[in-house]
Amino acid sequence: MSKKTVVAPADEDPVAVVAEEWRSWDGLNPEILGLIFVRIPIEEMVSIVPLVCKGWMEVVYGPYCWSEVDLEAWCRRRNDSHAVDMVVKKVVRRSKFRVQRLCVYGMGEKGWFHVAYCGNFLKVLQMPMTDITDKLVSKHIKPLPNLTVLDVSHCVNITSEGLKTFGHQCKSLLHLKRNMPAFEDQLPDDSEAKAIADTMPHLQHIELCFGRFGDSGVSEILAKCKALTHLVIQGSWNVELNGDLAEICERLQHFHSPWVDDDHRFSDMSECSDAEIAVSDSD
Template sequence: MDDGIARKAGPLPAAGKEGEVMGECEDGKEYRCWEELLPDALGLIFRNLPLQEVLTVVPRVCKSWGRVVAGPYCWQEIDIEEWSQQQSKPEQIGRMVEQLVGRSGGSCRRISVSGLPCDPLFSFIGDNARALRTLEIPRSEISDSIVETVAPRLSNVTFLDISSCTKIGARALEAFGKHCKSLVGLRRVMHPIDLVDKVCQHDEAHAIACSMPKLRHLEMGYMLIATEAVLEILGQCRDLKFLDLRGCWTVDDKFLRERYPGLRVLGPRVDDCYENSYWEECSDYSDDSIYSWEFMDDVDDDDYAVGSDDEAIWDDGQGLENLEVRFYGGGFSESFAGFDWPPSP
């Protein structure tokens, strides 16, 4: 596969007039060699590849591609949610997050990972990804106290997913709202199994109402709330355009639709699977702003050098020798079989 990719770059080109590496097509037109593309341009291209190929195939094509993958260019958006759902060892998730966030050089704008295993890992994200705009950490084992400590470092977050994070509650929501002043999207979807020991979550609804006035998109599926709690949120979050109440059986959705005709309400009945496209709709920064690498001007390329095409990508002193980077087809592993939303009663 490496040879096939390499052949696309064409034959070895000759040097141009100003020392540039150029080649010549059959029709006489000049072209640049793949390895001469700017690192941030290659990063844009590699973003469209599956995680498996970025980690295991691209670094072995050539040294320049290996340097791009080893540096921050590919890790503006770290989306390993599907991979993390398939892992049975929490330490594997922790090590992958530390490696990729570390390689982003502090420029990561989005992190999507399921099941952060501990508070120290969340603190690591807060210390090393302060440019975050989107944070998606469903099913994570983080606590109220660590959120109160780390939230001030995540002030740029505009969209937050803390679904099925069972160890946090109103305190964490209030901390996120207090410090993430630009928060416009919140996903706090629970599973009925998560709530077997709870009577209600009105305190969480109150925290949302009091600390997140700029919300435009709110998902509260299966939370134990009543109509009064939702009305409190709507009274404070006046910009709200979409409200997901699937599984919130005690909420009078008919009353809400009559009182707020401009509000799109989904639920409480579960008729179908709603595919959220909020990330594409509400992202307010362009590729031009994402891929600016002024901070790389003083960094020597040797810091990201890969010794040879046969060496592993993770050559930064820590390595991933013991990290199992497994990829599966056909959905989740058996441990997640049956993890689905129940039908309407």
């Protein structure tokens, strides 16, 4: 219950006036209730809150609590792409395809199919370790005009072609994470760096740890991403920073070179929190 404090007129009973101002919590606007419920631990929100009353159940099962969802910790514990896809499907459907921020780990094709249909609403998509391929990216993706943050780290089945597709469909990208496994003896390949430079010119933050590109790839990015302020290329051993590349990189607000293990100037702006989640089977 909630109460609004009032001053009773001189000719009325103060107790009666105050009693009339008591209001039921389930009578609040669903969007307001949603803003309250998302502050509750997610496991409690989906397992306890819906049992309170029908109105609260409708809010939790509606789109109001699912605009920002962090599934990464849950996905890591399950380590099952089928289970991950089922949860992603439920979350996206529950949000009425209006998810604005989604963090997921190890997603497969079925999960990606639903995420790709979030259209104008999706702003942040972090999906490291997904096993989707360039072909699946191209097959399912729809324009995501308001997507500003994309994390496709450790997605080994996505290549430069997949990055091009993202670039063409996500015109507002500002932050890209494309950190890869630390393989030894990688042959130089500038195709991914060139794809990023050619299709994502508005990027401000780029993380490309353990990339296969060399100086040519770095040069392409610096030349075409005019708004770039943060560049992290730790472990990209093919980069030598010859000529004036080192000087240009040092002019950036934050630069993490291939050979530095710890750079106090850089702070990761896109890390997902370790929020826990459990999604009800009642959909």
